[in-house]
Amino acid sequence: MEFPFDVDALFPERITVLDQHLRPPARRPGTTTPARVDVQQQIMTIIDELGKASAKAQNLSAPITSASRMQSNRHVVYILKDSSGRPAGKGAIIGFIKVGYKKLFVLDDREAHNEVEPLCILDFYIHESVQRHGHGRELFQYMLQKERVEPHQLAIDRPSQKLLKFLNKHYNLETTVPQVNNFVIFEGFFAHQHRPPAPSLRATRHSRAAAVDPTPTAPARKLPPKRAEGDIKPYSSSDREFLKVAVEPPWPLNRAPRRATPPAHPPPRSSSLGNSPERGPLRPFVPEQELLRSLRLCPPHPTARLLLAADPGGSPAQRRRTSSLPRSEDSRY
Numbered sequence: 001m002e003f004p005f006d007v008d009a010l011f012p013e014r015i016t017v018l019d020q021h022l023r024p025p026a027r028r029p030g031t032t033t034p035a036r037v038d039v040q041q042q043i044m045t046i047i048d049e050l051g052k053a054s055a056k057a058q059n060l061s062a063p064i065t066s067a068s069r070m071q072s073n074r075h076v077v078y079i080l081k082d083s084s085g086r087p088a089g090k091g092a093i094i095g096f097i098k099v100g101y102k103k104l105f106v107l108d109d110r111e112a113h114n115e116v117e118p119l120c121i122l123d124f125y126i127h128e129s130v131q132r133h134g135h136g137r138e139l140f141q142y143m144l145q146k147e148r149v150e151p152h153q154l155a156i157d158r159p160s161q162k163l164l165k166f167l168n169k170h171y172n173l174e175t176t177v178p179q180v181n182n183f184v185i186f187e188g189f190f191a192h193q194h195r196p197p198a199p200s201l202r203a204t205r206h207s208r209a210a211a212v213d214p215t216p217t218a219p220a221r222k223l224p225p226k227r228a229e230g231d232i233k234p235y236s237s238s239d240r241e242f243l244k245v246a247v248e249p250p251w252p253l254n255r256a257p258r259r260a261t262p263p264a265h266p267p268p269r270s271s272s273l274g275n276s277p278e279r280g281p282l283r284p285f286v287p288e289q290e291l292l293r294s295l296r297l298c299p300p301h302p303t304a305r306l307l308l309a310a311d312p313g314g315s316p317a318q319r320r321r322t323s324s325l326p327r328s329e330d331s332r333y
Contacts, residue, residue, distance in 0.1 A: 001049065001093040001127050005042050007081055008091035015142050016079045018043065020071055043067070047077065050096050054125035058160050065098055065123045075100035075122060078146075080139045082130070094135050095126035097143055104155060106179055108190050119149050120183065121156045124163055137170050152188040159184055 016025055024039045044067035051065030070077065080094040103117045126136045144151065151171040156163065167173040167186075175187040 001053065003042075003046065003049070003090065003093070006090045007046070007093060008083060010039065010042055010046075011079065011081050011091075014081060014083065015139065016081070017146065018047075018070070018077050018079065020074055022047075022067065022070060046079070046093060047096075050079075050093065050125060051123070053127070054096075054123055057125060057128070065096075073100065078139060078143050080126075080135060093127070094130050095139060096123070097121070097125075097139055098123040099143060099147065102155070104181070104183060106155070106181075106183065106185060106189075107177065109177060109187075114190070118153060118155045118185075118189075119147055121154055121159070121163075123157075136166060140166075140170070152186050152191070155183045155185050155189070158182045 010024065012025060022040060022043050024043060047065065047067045047070060048063075051063035054065060055061075055063040065077070069075075075098055077096055077098045079096045082092045082094050098121075099119055100122055101117055102120045103115065104120075105113055105115055108114055124136075124140075126139075151167065151173055156167075159167075164184075173186040177185050177187065177189060179185065
């Protein structure tokens with residue numbers, strides 16, 4: 001892929017690594033350095049053109065690699081240039097590979113969900129005019145050494161059939177683990193994923209403090225078991241203690257007479273419409289004669305005895321007889 005500016009002067013090495021800042025690599029001593037603004041713009045142009053060519057080769061509706069996406073994500077792009085063929089002395093770009101770490105939820109061979117953050121192959125492209133010349137393997141192998149990963153530890157985002165054949169031919173990656181997303185992982189991906197987690201800083205400090213201070217800690221207090229909750233009764237049907245206690249009426253109403261034995265066959269009730277059914281008394285009925293006899297037998301209050309003793313008028317019977325005599329005309333006024 002050719003450009004109107006000097007690619008060889010822009011990228012001094014055969015493979016150039018660029019991050020999200022898109023900073024130009026260090027210049028060789030003795031070479032001319034163009035303006036920084038021009039260098040930034042040239043790098044962005046190269047990345048945009050490579051992304052368009054990759055999308056066209058994969059039949060994608062829109063490019064997945066661009067300078068704006070590189071600046072907004074923590075991705076790394078490896079660019080391979082061709083120094084042998086120098087059209088007009090400016091060099092050319094052979095291809096690129098874009099990688100980045102992503103947090104994924106993947107399935108293992110037992111269909112269990114696992115949260116991992118592997119290195120992912122996000123885009124890979126070699127120009128059609130120089131394919132099958134070993135440039136793809138050279139670029140891919142350089143990326144593996146730089147990132148320090150193995151091929152089976154990678155996750156590939158929507159790989160094409162050419163990329164799957166490339167991995168099978170050069171790295172013997174054939175058996176895949178089925179996933180529910182667009183990423184493809186191969187057998188052996190989980191070989192290095194389930195490592196024992198490193199102890200946290202807080203746990204390390206706690207263990208050191210326990211080793212310095214051998215004093216045993218107090219045992220944890222056991223809480224009583226929680227009682228099972230019973231059925232909640234409605235308010236109207238809840239039991240109350242005061243309803244169960246029978247309230248006795250005051251004396252002398254509590255002295256109810258003995259009732260006669262009810263007849264074995266009660267008389268039939270009238271079936272007329274005007275009659276109401278018979279109801280028993282709500283309280284025990286006390287006859288008047290028995291009530292008066294009880295009041296007479298009731299001893300007088302001590303205060304009443306003192307009043308009678310201090311009254312010079314005599315007994316109550318004498319006062320009643322005196323008050324019943326007819327008064328004279330003079331005593332009325």
